Amino acid sequence: MTKNMEDIQKEGVDPKEKQQEEEALKEKEDKEIRNEIIENFGLKEEENSELIDKLVKENKEHSKELSTAIRQKIDWRTKAQSQTEKKEEKKSQTSVQEKTPIIDEELDKKLEEKFNERDLASMDLSDELKSEVRAYAKAKGTSYREAVKSEYITFLKQKETERIRTEEASVTSKGVSIKAKRDFANLSEEQIKNLSDEEWKEYKTWLKKTQE
Numbered sequence: 001m002t003k004n005m006e007d008i009q010k011e012g013v014d015p016k017e018k019q020q021e022e023e024a025l026k027e028k029e030d031k032e033i034r035n036e037i038i039e040n041f042g043l044k045e046e047e048n049s050e051l052i053d054k055l056v057k058e059n060k061e062h063s064k065e066l067s068t069a070i071r072q073k074i075d076w077r078t079k080a081q082s083q084t085e086k087k088e089e090k091k092s093q094t095s096v097q098e099k100t101p102i103i104d105e106e107l108d109k110k111l112e113e114k115f116n117e118r119d120l121a122s123m124d125l126s127d128e129l130k131s132e133v134r135a136y137a138k139a140k141g142t143s144y145r146e147a148v149k150s151e152y153i154t155f156l157k158q159k160e161t162e163r164i165r166t167e168e169a170s171v172t173s174k175g176v177s178i179k180a181k182r183d184f185a186n187l188s189e190e191q192i193k194n195l196s197d198e199e200w201k202e203y204k205t206w207l208k209k210t211q212e
């Protein structure tokens with residue numbers, strides 16, 4: 001029988017919290033997880049197959065850990081409610097009432113960490129930026145999603161993007177420079193034989209110019 005809002009409130013369970021628990025405990029098929037990842041990150045099945053497989057695996061691992069923590073919390077909550085309803089000896093009741101808030105507080109903290117890590121795993125960030133997000137969120141007492149929106153993390157993301165672009169431009173520049181310095185005049189017969197198709201075309205062009 002489905003419990004109504006009044007029944008849930010009597011049990012001391014927040015309806016929103018209960019709904020979040022039920023949603024988190026729902027097991028998704030691999031295909032559903034895969035489709036969500038492809039849509040969220042704008043990936044292509046053919047070109048990013050290995051990356052998609054990795055993200056699906058990480059998502060399933062986080063979901064499994066989260067489900068374990070939620071079931072543990074529900075189990076403790078059920079036991080606490082059961083002992084209260086049985087109205088055992090005053091000493092036993094007092095013990096349960098003292099321990100339950102501590103248990104709930106620890107489990108709430110673990111659940112919050114699991115939700116945070118699941119959110120962070122779904123973000124397209126480098127390992128360095130993820131570490132910065134964790135540190136910032138801990139210092140500010142906020143969630144990872146809120147931390148990513150902060151001016152500080154936004155600034156770090158911009159700096160990282162600029163650094164990557166600079167490094168890529170540098171590599172390209174060095175490659176062009178090395179290629180331009182190829183000295184065909186001093187090539188041995190063995191080196192000529194090992195020229196690539198592109199280098200062979202350049203060599204023939206150079207040879208033609210020297211014979212003009």
